[in-house]
Amino acid sequence: MRFLKFGLQLLCGIFFLTFLTAASIAADDPDPYAKKRAAMINVIEQDVRAGYVALEEGELDDEVTKALGRVPRHKFIPQHLRQAAYQNRPLPIGHGQTISQPYIVAIMTHLLHVDKNDRVLEIGTGSGYQVAVLAELVKKVYSIEIIEPLGKQAENLLQRLGYENIELAIGDGYYGWEEHAPFDAIIVTAAASHIPPPLIKQLKPGGRMLIPVGSRFMVQELLLVQKSASGAVTTRQMLPVAFVPLTGKH
Amino acid sequence: MTLRPPFFTIALLSSAMLAYEILLMRLFSIIQWHHFAYMIISLALLGFGASGTFVSIFRKVLFKHFSIAFLMNIGLFAVSSVCCFLLAQSIPFNPDEILWDKQQPLRLLGIYLLLALPFFFAANAIALALTYFHDRIARIYAFDLIGAGIGSLGIVALLFFTMPLQALVIIACIGLMAAAVATWELNIKARGWVFAALAITGTGLIFLDARSELQISPYKELSQMLRISGTEVVSEHSSPLGLLSVLHSHTIPLRHAPGLSLNASGEPPAQVAVFTDGGGMTAITHETGKPEDYAYLDQITSAAPFHLFQPKQVLVLGAGGGSSILQARYHAVPQIDAVELNPQLIKLLREDYADYTGHLLNTENIRLHPGEARGFVTGTSTQYDLIEVALLDSFAASSAGLYALNESYLYTVEALQAMLKKLQPDGYLVITRWIKLPPRDTLKLFATAVDALKNMGVENPGQQLLFLRSWQTGTLLIKNSAVTQEEITALKKFTNDRSFDLAWYPGIQPDEANQFNQLAEPYFHQAAAAILSDEREAFFKRYKFSLQPATDDRPHFFHFFKWSVLPEILSLRDKGGLPLLEGGYLVLVATLAQAIIASVVLILLPLFFTRKEKQPANPVNKGWVMVYFISVGLAFLFIEIAFIQKFILFLHHPLYAVALVLTAFLIFAGLGSSFSWRLVQGDYYQHAITIAVTGIIVLGFLYIFFMETVFAHFISLSMAIKIPLTLLMIAPLAFFMGMPFPLALAKLGDIAPNMIPWAWGVNGCASVVSAVLATLLAISIGFNAVIFSALVLYGLAWLSFPEKRIANIQ
Structure with a gap:
């Protein structure tokens, strides 16, 4: 009788373990979005090759496309919009905020010219997607979000996704993150009436700062702030698109 | 018993309906954006057309029970005016997603249909009256028009005293009153019961309205700001000019300083934000008593003229929250005049925030004139050293092309001429606008200034113009005489110190124009040079946005759209090209297209339904x-x-x-x-x-x-x-x-x-x-x-x- 009981317990145990393993394989392995993600990257690459003039190189940095290929964009998007996660369009994420169009994320990340040893600061965490993409490329990313629930949501998600090189804070991004300054690159996705001077100070000589200008759903222009080795600051204003206002001779 | 036409009912109903139309425009400008408000209300007004169709088709039944049908439609107007708006505003329509999200057009259609209902019911009542009493048409129509006239005046007055949502229920009650008058005019027997029903309906509407709030789009500036912890709207002030919301930010300072130089080190003192219809933020700045706290106002492009000469008398057109006044004060101008259109903003500055601003407007050398800028300029007898047109609209609205439908009599050739006439011989007119890419506003402004100077007999306008820009704002200086070499030297120092770029001064070289804020090409300079040259018309033709100066007859300064560029922009849709669309104009075109299609259907529908009716002996040609x-x-x-x-x-x-x-x-x-x-x-x-x-x-x-x-x-x-x-x-x-x-x-x-x-x-x-x-x-x-x-x-x-x-x- 005891044997029978033990046998039954063993059987149950084995059955339970098998079930768990099978369940975990089912949850982890088949990434139903992998194909869509690859297609999205393909579309972005084609669009860039079709003539986006501001990228001197003519095409996206390979590392950037690889990073986009690794980040599960659908997890940064509310459940009811997931079917649109890999379409090349911005999506609302609640709190009056959006996740940028993947094409814009790709170009912005490329324009930052980051290196694997870089430390990057982001103002405006939002969904956390841009931080995740950067985290795939650099040593450490710091990000500050002003809207508390949004910041907490992003923090939970990024932890779940296992990112260890991201540090998040909730609060006012105007003064940057003095403790970890200077940064090799800064990206400011939060709207401000001007470029906060403290952020320019926290940019390393030779560093790049990128600011998308426009509304929540439409980026009007990309503003690239560059600090030369001597500390002189200049900006480059670019359209996110290949469009020349003048045609013919001028 | 023969009925007498319900003249007073018609007048009352008509006044409520016109007031409702104007109020809806207000309400939707607050919760959405002005140009979409325009589209939504235009299409809702097709409820009028639909009423013609409806009464044509169901004429016989309606006539059989004329009094009841007439009364019911008025009652339904009153009820639907409140309910349909409240329902419509709860539909989460977001115009920015309309080209991506298939649900958005459906939501928009839902809003149209809901808002068309009140107009449909009211117009039904009028159409019924006109048809039933067809021998008294001219008089009925006269009461209809006169009522509408009173309504349009009434709503303007009403909006000064009530908040928009309160005005909504007042209009509904006027509708119910019209129904009450109708029972008397049409001699309805069960009057007591009708009165009781109307009173209960009215109470219900008042209750419903009192429990409702305006649901402002989460993407409007005010909604965005309210997401930040420690912010709250402390007061609201309604007027027909707009709903002002005053926002305090308790934990994180506002720091409103658009166009601030990259080299600036300070930041603005504490500020309070004032939003008009949930957007167009302007800041009221705290008085600290320390002049150096306002140094940031010397770090923006509009500070340039103060470095060229020392003006004694300055006129600011568009005082807003007062930052241009503070800028002039920082530069020790002895006499500052300012003009502001919105009396409630003036009241905020003069009374509610008098202490906060250190009684800025109660200072002897600062005079604030309530009124409209162009009118003030025309009427004043003072000759100023400096006239400044302040930058008050927000970048968001400007960059999305939302003003395309708005006329502005401040940026026309004639307006600039009028301003130049009120300047001292060596005085400057200074206008600042947002920098948009590809360049638009500032270039059109430059062209407008060139035309104004030419009209005033200046042979070489380029000699009187200076044009500088940061990455964010561009400032045009128009002098009443030729610019001197000393002034150019001073301007160069000003721009160099602040990393601003020069786009035009007499004698500028192309390589000077694109140093700090670099563009793919020195577009601003190229354009300025082309506008001043003989090839101006060819340049306008070539350029992908319309830069023809606005005039008083065509005062659409913000219209930049060119049809020829539409295919190119649409082909760039997925590559981030949509912001290039000047949305406002296209919304107008879309409104027209929808209105025409809906009209054709509404006009043809009754012909289809009544085609089997027996033709009268003396047919009228329907086409004519x-x-x-x-x-x-x-x-x-x-x-x-x-x-x-x-x-x-x-x-x-x-x-x-x-x-x-x-x-x-x-x-x-x-x-x-x-x-x-x-x-x-x-x-x-x-x-x-x-x-x-x-x-x-x-x-x-x-x-x-x-x-x-x-x-x-x-x-x-x-x-x-x-x-x-x-x-x-x-x-x-x-x-x-x-x-x-x-x-x-x-x-x-x-x-x-x-x-x-x-x-x-x-x-x-x-x-x-x-x-x-x-x-x-x-x-x-x-x-x-x-x-x-x-x-x-x-x-x-x-x-x-x-x-x-x-x-x-x-």
Whole structure:
């Protein structure tokens, strides 16, 4: 009788373990979005090759496309919009905020010219997607979000996704993150009436700062702030698109 | 017992309906954006057209129970006016997603349909009355117009005293009152029961309204700001000019300093934000007592003139929250005058935030004039050293092209000339605008300045212009005489110290123009040079945005859209190209297209349903009837809209001009309609329509040719003279314009009464199309041409008057 009981317990145990393993394989392995993600990257690459003039190189940095290929964009998007996660369009994420169009994320990340040893600061965490993409490329990313629930949501998600090189804070991004300054690159996705001077100070000589200008759903222009080795600051204003206002001779 | 026409009910209902229309525009401008508000309300007004269709089809049933049908429709108007708005505002429509998200167009359609209902019910009641009492059409229509006139004036007054949502329920109650009056006018027997039902409905609406709040789009500036912890709206102030919301931010400072130099080190003192309709933020800045705290105002492009000379008397056009005043004060200007349109903003600065701003406006050397900028400039006898047009609209609205439909009499060639005339010989006019990419506003402004100078006889305008930019703002300086070498040297130092770029000064070299804020090419400089050269027209043609200067006749400064570029922009849709679309103009075009399609359906539908009805012995040609009512519908609003614009310039106040002109048009047209009734009594239709159309055409031509001369003569006089003069000018024209519609309806009443509701619907549809078309036409050919088109349409109406056709057929 005891044997029978033990046998039954063993059987149950084995059955339970098998079930768990099978369940975990089912949850982890088949990434139903992998194909869509690859297609999205393909579309972005084609669009860039079709003539986006501001990228001197003519095409996206390979590392950037690889990073986009690794980040599960659908997890940064509310459940009811997931079917649109890999379409090349911005999506609302609640709190009056959006996740940028993947094409814009790709170009912005490329324009930052980051290196694997870089430390990057982001103002405006939002969904956390841009931080995740950067985290795939650099040593450490710091990000500050002003809207508390949004910041907490992003923090939970990024932890779940296992990112260890991201540090998040909730609060006012105007003064940057003095403790970890200077940064090799800064990206400011939060709207401000001007470029906060403290952020320019926290940019390393030779560093790049990128600011998308426009509304929540439409980026009007990309503003690239560059600090030369001597500390002189200049900006480059670019359209996110290949469009020349003048045609013919001028 | 024969019924008497319910004249007073019609007048009351009509006033509620017009007030509702204007209020809806306000409400949607607050919760959405102005141009979408325009589209939504235009299409909702097709409820008028639909009423014609409905009454045509169900005429027999409705006539059988006329009193009940009439009363029910009025009651339904009252109920739906509140309920449909509350439902419509809860639909999460986001215009920014319309090209991506398939649900958005459906939501938009839902909003149209909901908001069309109140207009549908009200118009049903009027169409029923017009058809049922077709022998008294002209008088009913007169009461309808006069009621509408009173309503348009009433809502302007009402919005000064109540919040928009309260005004909504007041209008609904006026609707219920109209129903109560109807029970008396139509001698309804169970009056007590009806009164009780109306009272219960009214109480219910008041209760519902009191528990509701405006649901502002989460993407508007104010909503965005409220997401930040520690922010709250501390007060709201309603007026027809806009809903002001004052926002305090307790934990994170506002730091509103657009265009701040990259080299700046300080930040603004504490500020309070003021939003107009949830957007267009302006900041009221705290007085710290330390002048150095305002140094940030020297770090923006608009500070340039203060480094070229020491102005003694400065005029700021558009005081807003006062930052331009603070900038002038920081630069030790002895006398500062400022003009602000919104009296409630002035009250905030003068009273509520007097302590906060250190009694800025109660200082001896600072004078704030309530009023409109252009009017102040025209009327003032002071010659200023410096006139500054402040940057008050927000970048978000400007960059999305939302102002494309808005007329502005501040950025026209004539406006700049008027400002230059009020400058000392060595004075400067300074205008700052947002920098948009590809460049638009600032270049059009540059072209406008060149034209203004040329018109004033300056041979070489380039010698009097300076143009600088940061990445965010561009400032144009127009001097009343040639710029000196010392001034150029001072400007170069100013821009160098702040990392601003120069786009134009006399003698500039191309390599100087793109140093700190680099573009793919020095677009601003290239454009400035091209505009000053002989190849200007070719440049305008080549450039992908419209840069032709705005004039008083075509005052659409913010219209930059060119059709030829549309395919290119659409092909760039997925590559981040959509922001290149100047949305406002396209919304207008989309509104027109939708209105025309819906109108065609609404006009043709009754013909389909009534095609099996027995034809009267004396058939009326439906085609000509349609031409007549379309012509009259289009022409009336063409003239009304063009006149509103012309009189804004004359009366110098957009709000009062609109209210006065609209009311005057409606009331005098009502009197005209009433008068036409007398003519109809003697069956002098042909005679009457000839008189009316001749009167309109003769007066119309007089106005096209002489209005500007009259305006120029009286423009500087006081309102006490200008208002009666306005009424005097509008009265005769409006009087004649009130006649064609009721004359033809009355004629139809004689020969084919069944067609009255249909004709009413045709006219309703044409009116909706007309309002949109007038704006589109004005953008491309100017307001004078719009008036001329209206006169042609009246000519066409005369040719197609029903009686004439009947005679021919016979």
